[in-house]
Amino acid sequence: MNDSTGPQSASQRGLPVVGEPRPERADARRNRLRVLEAADRLFTEHGVKNVSLDAIAAEAGVGKGTVFRRFGDRAGLAVALLDEREQELQAKILSGPPPLGPGAPPLIRVMAFLDAYLDLLDRHVELFMDSENASDGARYRIGSYHLWHRHLSHLIEAAHPTLDADYTAHVLLAPLAADLHNALRTQGFDLDRMKSGLRAVAKALLPA
Amino acid sequence: MNDSTGPQSASQRGLPVVGEPRPERADARRNRLRVLEAADRLFTEHGVKNVSLDAIAAEAGVGKGTVFRRFGDRAGLAVALLDEREQELQAKILSGPPPLGPGAPPLIRVMAFLDAYLDLLDRHVELFMDSENASDGARYRIGSYHLWHRHLSHLIEAAHPTLDADYTAHVLLAPLAADLHNALRTQGFDLDRMKSGLRAVAKALLPA
DNA sequence: AGGCTTAGCGGACTACAGTCCGTCTTATGA
DNA sequence: TCATAAGACGGACTGTAGTCCGCTAAGCCT
Numbered sequence: 001m002n003d004s005t006g007p008q009s010a011s012q013r014g015l016p017v018v019g020e021p022r023p024e025r026a027d028a029r030r031n032r033l034r035v036l037e038a039a040d041r042l043f044t045e046h047g048v049k050n051v052s053l054d055a056i057a058a059e060a061g062v063g064k065g066t067v068f069r070r071f072g073d074r075a076g077l078a079v080a081l082l083d084e085r086e087q088e089l090q091a092k093i094l095s096g097p098p099p100l101g102p103g104a105p106p107l108i109r110v111m112a113f114l115d116a117y118l119d120l121l122d123r124h125v126e127l128f129m130d131s132e133n134a135s136d137g138a139r140y141r142i143g144s145y146h147l148w149h150r151h152l153s154h155l156i157e158a159a160h161p162t163l164d165a166d167y168t169a170h171v172l173l174a175p176l177a178a179d180l181h182n183a184l185r186t187q188g189f190d191l192d193r194m195k196s197g198l199r200a201v202a203k204a205l206l207p208a
Numbered sequence: 209m210n211d212s213t214g215p216q217s218a219s220q221r222g223l224p225v226v227g228e229p230r231p232e233r234a235d236a237r238r239n240r241l242r243v244l245e246a247a248d249r250l251f252t253e254h255g256v257k258n259v260s261l262d263a264i265a266a267e268a269g270v271g272k273g274t275v276f277r278r279f280g281d282r283a284g285l286a287v288a289l290l291d292e293r294e295q296e297l298q299a300k301i302l303s304g305p306p307p308l309g310p311g312a313p314p315l316i317r318v319m320a321f322l323d324a325y326l327d328l329l330d331r332h333v334e335l336f337m338d339s340e341n342a343s344d345g346a347r348y349r350i351g352s353y354h355l356w357h358r359h360l361s362h363l364i365e366a367a368h369p370t371l372d373a374d375y376t377a378h379v380l381l382a383p384l385a386a387d388l389h390n391a392l393r394t395q396g397f398d399l400d401r402m403k404s405g406l407r408a409v410a411k412a413l414l415p416a
Numbered sequence: 417a418g419g420c421t422t423a424g425c426g427g428a429c430t431a432c433a434g435t436c437c438g439t440c441t442t443a444t445g446a
Numbered sequence: 447t448c449a450t451a452a453g454a455c456g457g458a459c460t461g462t463a464g465t466c467c468g469c470t471a472a473g474c475c476t
Contacts (some may be wrong), residue, residue: 003472022407023442025443025452025453025454026441026442026443027441027442027454027455028442028454028455031454031455049344052430052431052432052433053432053433053434054432054433057456057457062456062457063456063457064433064434064456064458065434065436065437065454065456065457066454066455066456067436068433068434068435069454069455070454071435071436073433074433074434085286104435119433129344133341133344134251134433136257136337136341136387136390137387137390137391137394139389139391140387140388140391141386144453163408164401164404164408167392167397167401167402168405168408168409170383170388170392171382171383171405171409172407173381174379174382174383174385174388175378175379177382177385179344179345179347179348180320180378180382182344182345183345183347183348184351184375184378186345189465193372193375194375196372197375197376197379198373198379200371200372200376200447201376201379201413204412204413205409205412205413231473233422233423233424233471233473234471234472234473235423235424235425235471235472236423236424236425236472237433239424240426248464260461260462261462261463261464262461262462262463265426265427268426270426271425271426271427272426272427272428272463272464273424273425273426273465273466273467274424274425274426274463275425276463276464276465277424277425278424280464281463281464282463282464342463397476
């Protein structure tokens with residue numbers, strides 16, 4: 001199970017030590033893993049939105065306060081569960097083979113990213129909805145959004161320097177909102193249609 | 209104050225009678241107006257998200273159940289309050305002068321719409337956030353979203369028949385999500401930047 | 417006017433998110 | 447090994463959204 005949320009020694013990771021807050025306490029780690037495991041189990045069993053945090057705490061055998069101190073809120077828990085999957089995509093983007101990774105022309109990389117993100121989103125819509133909508137503006141606060149944004153922003157900048165890359169990256173990410181995806185799926189749109197629709201937008205926006 | 213939410217006789221409006229369910233009862237109308245007025249007052253006074261529905265019910269001098277029966281949920285109440293302002297824009301689009309209304313070329317109308325919507329959104333972000341985020345997928349269920357979508361969809365179809373107009377219209381509406389707007393404003397983006405950013409996207413997407 | 421049907425009313429009730437703080441555990445260093 | 451402080455634990459508590467249903471009033475029909 002995912003282990004990436006807790007503090008981790010910077011020196012363990014071979015990085016220069018700066019503040020080095022303090023290693024995660026054993027009980028903290030144990031409970032964090034228990035909660036994640038319980039959440040994962042209950043979510044797949046009953047559907048994300050039919051599971052209360054009380055239930056997760058109970059299933060994990062910890063108190064409610066523990067869940068909240070660790071994850072902040074519902075969104076935080078969902079983010080933690082998505083983390084693993086998102087990191088996979090992040091890794092492919094940063095250092096994988098083209099077209100997702102470096103090496104392909106910007107437009108191609110943009111389209112590859114949109115495709116890959118849509119796949120991920122489609123596989124985990126419920127969790128994404130939780131992570132994005134559980135609190136106001138949650139989507140735009142989480143680290144991964146910033147990462148996707150930076151990625152697109154750089155590619156846009158490279159492909160078309162006169163565009164406002166920063167804003168345009170937000171525009172390209174907007175149609176990837178979990179809520180919209182879910183609504184469209186419910187209306188019968190299929191994934192391929194969205195993929196080609198978005199690719200068309202990207203093509204119109206950026207020169208090859 | 210806004211009066212458009214309650215049932216209204218079709219024959220009163222000069223339309224052919226179809227189902228004609230029954231006129232709104234006097235007490236129902238009275239309470240509906242009271243609630244809207246109370247909500248408006250409390251929202252401007254304390255900020256939208258600092259006002260509970262209990263407080264609104266109390267201020268209006270009605271029971272909580274009344275508020276919910278009438279408006280469904282928090283989002284429904286926000287929608288009712290926005291209705292008046294949105295209808296103004298809707299009217300301008302359907303039958304006002306160009307470039308917002310009919311007569312101008314599609315791309316010009318699309319850009320005019322995006323500008324006008326951003327103005328509206330910016331003036332009422334809080335209320336929009338409430339109406340879009342209070343319940344899952346609320347934004348895509350309300351009538352006005354469908355209207356904006358149809359409008360853009362027709363214009364896109366007219367300007368660029370080989371695009372998937374339906375999907376692309378959703379893509380153009382996505383960056384107008386209240387949540388995103390709020391997040392960007394908080395980050396220091398100003399309205400004009402968003403306007404020109406979106407216009408650039410529209411221009412790239414549609415031939416003049 | 418008076419009865420009767422239909423719809424609206426409203427507040428007690430449930431369930432859930434998120435907070436708070438006294439208690440207990442872990443890690444440390446003497 | 448043990449005292450101590452930093453920090454985690456957890457459950458009682460608060461505030462809010464949304465539901466339910468017995469009660470009441472409006473409108474209709476005679």
